Amino acid sequence: MKQPLRPKSERAKPFERREMTFAEKLFYPAIWEGLKVTTKHLVENIFGRKHTVTLEYPEVQRPYPERFRGQHRLMQRDDGSPRCVACMCCSTACPSNCITIVAGERPEETIEKFPMRFEIDLLKCIYCGMCVEACPCDAIRMDSGVHPKPTYNRQAAIIDKEGLLAAGAKTIATQGGTFGSRVAGHLKKHI
Amino acid sequence: MTAQVVEALVHAAIKFAILVPGFVLALAALMSWIERRQSAMIQDRVGPNRASIGGVRAWGLFHIIADTLKFALKENIVPRGSNPLLFRLAPFMAMAPALIVFAVMPVGPTNRWVVSNLDVGILFIFAIGSLSVYGATIAGWSSNNNFSLLGALRVSAQMISYEVSLALNLVGVFMVFGSINLQTIIEGQGALLGGVLPKWGIVVQPVAFFLFLAASIAETKRTPFDAPEGEPELVSGYFTEYSGLALATWFLTEFAAVIMVAMMATAVFFGGWQIPWLPPTPALVATWWFQIACVMAFFAKTLFFVWVQMQLRWTLLRMRYDQIMTMGWKYILPISLANVLVTGLFLLLTR
Numbered sequence: 001m002k003q004p005l006r007p008k009s010e011r012a013k014p015f016e017r018r019e020m021t022f023a024e025k026l027f028y029p030a031i032w033e034g035l036k037v038t039t040k041h042l043v044e045n046i047f048g049r050k051h052t053v054t055l056e057y058p059e060v061q062r063p064y065p066e067r068f069r070g071q072h073r074l075m076q077r078d079d080g081s082p083r084c085v086a087c088m089c090c091s092t093a094c095p096s097n098c099i100t101i102v103a104g105e106r107p108e109e110t111i112e113k114f115p116m117r118f119e120i121d122l123l124k125c126i127y128c129g130m131c132v133e134a135c136p137c138d139a140i141r142m143d144s145g146v147h148p149k150p151t152y153n154r155q156a157a158i159i160d161k162e163g164l165l166a167a168g169a170k171t172i173a174t175q176g177g178t179f180g181s182r183v184a185g186h187l188k189k190h191i
Numbered sequence: 192m193t194a195q196v197v198e199a200l201v202h203a204a205i206k207f208a209i210l211v212p213g214f215v216l217a218l219a220a221l222m223s224w225i226e227r228r229q230s231a232m233i234q235d236r237v238g239p240n241r242a243s244i245g246g247v248r249a250w251g252l253f254h255i256i257a258d259t260l261k262f263a264l265k266e267n268i269v270p271r272g273s274n275p276l277l278f279r280l281a282p283f284m285a286m287a288p289a290l291i292v293f294a295v296m297p298v299g300p301t302n303r304w305v306v307s308n309l310d311v312g313i314l315f316i317f318a319i320g321s322l323s324v325y326g327a328t329i330a331g332w333s334s335n336n337n338f339s340l341l342g343a344l345r346v347s348a349q350m351i352s353y354e355v356s357l358a359l360n361l362v363g364v365f366m367v368f369g370s371i372n373l374q375t376i377i378e379g380q381g382a383l384l385g386g387v388l389p390k391w392g393i394v395v396q397p398v399a400f401f402l403f404l405a406a407s408i409a410e411t412k413r414t415p416f417d418a419p420e421g422e423p424e425l426v427s428g429y430f431t432e433y434s435g436l437a438l439a440t441w442f443l444t445e446f447a448a449v450i451m452v453a454m455m456a457t458a459v460f461f462g463g464w465q466i467p468w469l470p471p472t473p474a475l476v477a478t479w480w481f482q483i484a485c486v487m488a489f490f491a492k493t494l495f496f497v498w499v500q501m502q503l504r505w506t507l508l509r510m511r512y513d514q515i516m517t518m519g520w521k522y523i524l525p526i527s528l529a530n531v532l533v534t535g536l537f538l539l540l541t542r
Binding site for chain 1: 235
């Protein structure tokens with residue numbers, strides 16, 4: 001079937017080639033214009049690096065965005081013990097199964113469990129941040145801004161509880177206490 | 192008689208040894224850094240600045256040493272099927288003429304400042320300079336590589352074409368100053384035209400200057416006339432197969448040619464060692480400080496033209512090969528012929 005012709009306004013217009021003027025054929029004016037541009041850039045870059053955008057990496061580092069997901073850390077309670085209650089939420093959420101938690105029992109009433117082992121295999125981790133999303137008590141964070149470092153063997157890429165805790169810090173959020181507060185309030189809203 | 196000849200030879204050898212390794216080769220080495228740094232600045236990059244000695248970077252100047260070391264440590268590969276003797280000889284066949292031409296360049300006011308004040312001056316430069324085309328052609332042929340051969344063909348065609356117009360451009364200048372001795376031409380440019388303008392070559396022969404610049408850049412085989420190297424088509428032209436210090440020799444040859452063009456432009460069109468508005472009276476010329484100042488002026492002008500060529504190289508695009516030929520034969524050659532004619536008529540009528 002033959003396509004109907006498009007209306008004239010939509011058709012491609014032939015490009016009118018015009019003869020070069022004498023000044024253009026000489027090329028020297030054009031070369032002069034080009035030289036002006038390059039010389040301007042040269043001078044302005046030598047005296048003050050006006051247009052240069054290069055970051056000279058090891059000396060100058062670009063600041064990371066606030067939400068950059070770096071190496072993990074475990075947050076601490078006021079007494080320096082991990083906030084983690086070994087609920088296994090993070091290791092369940094983890095798509096690459098890189099978190100190993102062995103839970104221990106606590107005599108305290110409100111917080112019953114604590115992690116005896118808490119290990120993250122950085123070679124398996126994909127830095128997706130699901131563990132941080134899953135954590136109900138702000139125990140695991142990825143806000144350290146640290147890149148995973150290269151290691152000499154695979155074992156060294158596994159950071160244990162002490163290592164994670166050392167990078168951590170105290171948070172102001174309260175923990176434990178009576179059942180209710182945040183989760184209950186959240187649920188109530190949706191019921 | 193013999194003692195005089197020996198003495199003159201020794202003097203010439205000492206002067207040549209000071210001028211060529213001391214200025215030309217040193218500047219050529221520096222240009223390998225200038226070119227990369229300048230192109231970086233033009234293109235809003237930073238350029239090589241990482242080589243450091245004991246934490247001192249000096250704007251990347253140590254890259255010269257680093258590059259030389261790297262070149263020296265690389266293997267000099269001679270490709271299979273090549274002509275090993277010619278392949279090894281070619282860089283020197285190109286480099287020797289490129290360095291010999293500096294012998295007639297007067298860098299200062301008296302005969303002390305020129306290696307050999309030949310009466311045929313510029314003709315010597317053309318005669319010897321045109322020999323370097325053999326080096327490039329033989330390099331391309333002996334490499335046993337089609338890209339090299341094509342590059343060599345382009346080199347020979349381009350250099351022979353542009354030599355014609357290069358020489359014709361300067362004929363107008365010879366007519367105005369009545370000599371082909373470079374020292375005489377430079378001395379002739381010391382006068383003031385109408386008491387205000389220095390009688391430099393560019394003032395009396397402006398058309399010839401611009402054509403000379405184009406033709407001489409074509410002679411050095413640099414952008415926009417670097418079709419013989421043409422990376423997108425010919426890998427890197429006639430020196431594709433070279434490596435190690437042989438490759439460095441090619442670069443050095445190219446930079447020496449650039450300096451030669453700069454010196455020619457300085458000597459013929461920009462008053463050579465003349466300091467503008469300071470006529471060299473015999474009393475002044477006799478003083479050593481004036482001579483030094485003149486040499487400084489010459490080198491400063493040379494550096495300026497080196498800079499201009501670098502700037503042009505990073506401003507312009509490469510011309511297509513047929514465009515290069517068209518420009519050489521159909522535009523530059525007729526215009527320089529017309530320039531000679533007009534200059535002759537003018538001189539005839541005003542005499």
